[in-house]
Amino acid sequence: MSESQQIKVVDAFDLDDELRGLLKPGEMLRDQQGRRHRLPRYFYEVPSRDEATEIRLTPHFGLNEFVLVDLKEAPRLQEFPRYIPCAVRMLAFFLEQFRAAAGMSVHIAVNGGYRSPAHKMAIDSSPHMWGTAADIYRMGNSILKTKELIDRFNDLAEELSDDVLVLPYGHETGKAVDDHVHIDLGYIMVVPREISEDRMEVPQESRPRFAFEERRKRERRVPQPVAAGPENGKAE
Amino acid sequence: MVARAQAVEEKLPVTPAKDSVAAAEVSLFRNVLKIKKEHNLEGLGIAFYDLQTTIQWAYNGDQYFHAASTMKLAVLLGVFRQVERGELSLEAPVHIRNRFTSIVNQEPFMLDLSNDAEPDVYSHLGRTMTVRELAYWMITKSSNLATNLLVDVVGVRTIQLALDELEIDGIRILRGVEDQAAFEAGLNNEVSANGLLKLLRLIADGKAYSKHASDEMLKILLEQQFRSGIPAGLPKATRVAHKTGNISTVHHDAGIVFVEGRKPYVLVILTQFPAETARGTAVADVSRDIFNAIAEMTYE
Numbered sequence: 001m002s003e004s005q006q007i008k009v010v011d012a013f014d015l016d017d018e019l020r021g022l023l024k025p026g027e028m029l030r031d032q033q034g035r036r037h038r039l040p041r042y043f044y045e046v047p048s049r050d051e052a053t054e055i056r057l058t059p060h061f062g063l064n065e066f067v068l069v070d071l072k073e074a075p076r077l078q079e080f081p082r083y084i085p086c087a088v089r090m091l092a093f094f095l096e097q098f099r100a101a102a103g104m105s106v107h108i109a110v111n112g113g114y115r116s117p118a119h120k121m122a123i124d125s126s127p128h129m130w131g132t133a134a135d136i137y138r139m140g141n142s143i144l145k146t147k148e149l150i151d152r153f154n155d156l157a158e159e160l161s162d163d164v165l166v167l168p169y170g171h172e173t174g175k176a177v178d179d180h181v182h183i184d185l186g187y188i189m190v191v192p193r194e195i196s197e198d199r200m201e202v203p204q205e206s207r208p209r210f211a212f213e214e215r216r217k218r219e220r221r222v223p224q225p226v227a228a229g230p231e232n233g234k235a236e
Numbered sequence: 237m238v239a240r241a242q243a244v245e246e247k248l249p250v251t252p253a254k255d256s257v258a259a260a261e262v263s264l265f266r267n268v269l270k271i272k273k274e275h276n277l278e279g280l281g282i283a284f285y286d287l288q289t290t291i292q293w294a295y296n297g298d299q300y301f302h303a304a305s306t307m308k309l310a311v312l313l314g315v316f317r318q319v320e321r322g323e324l325s326l327e328a329p330v331h332i333r334n335r336f337t338s339i340v341n342q343e344p345f346m347l348d349l350s351n352d353a354e355p356d357v358y359s360h361l362g363r364t365m366t367v368r369e370l371a372y373w374m375i376t377k378s379s380n381l382a383t384n385l386l387v388d389v390v391g392v393r394t395i396q397l398a399l400d401e402l403e404i405d406g407i408r409i410l411r412g413v414e415d416q417a418a419f420e421a422g423l424n425n426e427v428s429a430n431g432l433l434k435l436l437r438l439i440a441d442g443k444a445y446s447k448h449a450s451d452e453m454l455k456i457l458l459e460q461q462f463r464s465g466i467p468a469g470l471p472k473a474t475r476v477a478h479k480t481g482n483i484s485t486v487h488h489d490a491g492i493v494f495v496e497g498r499k500p501y502v503l504v505i506l507t508q509f510p511a512e513t514a515r516g517t518a519v520a521d522v523s524r525d526i527f528n529a530i531a532e533m534t535y536e
Contacts, residue, residue, distance in 0.1 A: 071328040109362040110331040137362035
């Protein structure tokens, strides 16, 4: 991202109730193996479709490519401003390397970039909710629908990094049907430089989930006047 | 009319007075039997309703046939049900993906797009199209990919619910298209001529959920690009809002026919033929006979 393309970072706890309810910042989820992962809290705010197209995370990947969704995403999260976890820039960086190694363009599918926890495909936790996974449906002019093509690009991704996870052909069911390469960097949480440590509050396991939430709640409480009558005490 | 007509078979009663509605009906019935024989049809179902005269006529109207692509009319109805209820927008984007789940064992399957003559949806793989665009291609070029995507969007239960709400008997929807495992298990969508007639009558009368929804559906149906069925038996200028259905052994067409200077009529023709027989022109021949019968009718 260039200097002229600075994009606003937001703490999802400062968003309105509806957005917080959909993005579930800091909430704990379990993956298919039962491992726990806390959802991201810091997001890039994408003000408009035009800016999403203009902002380049890397030379060949625009921010818009990671926020393509269809009607499976919650309607509010299809509206601008849109929110995408800050870790997406790490995914873009990896995909740029992948593109260079493949020598061809890399096309992320709709619903194949960031998917919020409210997305209808979000059943267990998946790195798509962290903005660190991509489903690639096309490489150059080749639609990825055969085992040969998917294996070939899976191998290439694995050669680039030992840390990247790719899923084998037919991964969802073990059947010989698939239509994308899944590249996954894992559950990466990025705290942007713009965020100061003294602003961070560590979420707790038991309620209150976040210290500041309880504090805000306390501050909102207005002492109620005590009315006379037996309801307020023991009847005598 | 149907039961009576079938009972008498070719031994028809005394010929009615010339130029009467009854005469046209008898003549039509004779021709239908002739067409059935000529084309070696194993099954023939016809249902007809004329909005001008309110005459209704059917032959094997309640017999079920494999629906083939005529089931897409029910999908269209299901889509507009959701739109009318505000649960779906026609402009909502849908991910174009060739991966579906069989109703048998929930096994995944893909459509064989290499045989698909319709590249309009296929070329958007990985991207989105709107619900409106998918509905358009599902009907006008009978896109199987668009159909299965819309079935996924609204759900089979919603489609059947729409049929039940509008009291349309004679259409049974179990699944999308090209679900080979379901086909082999004998789980198929089925339609009767009377079922499709009821659905199209509601659209023609502006009663398929609302006048607006009916008009929208009619507009799409009028753009139909396959014209070898009902339109092939009509004068070229005749406008037909219709949906065809073809698989190896069936050839159907169901539509609303707009003839200049009169109210439209609704016609459904379902044909089934032996696997070794080409589908022929039976649907167009029946369509032509019906059109001629209407032209000859004088109303008492």
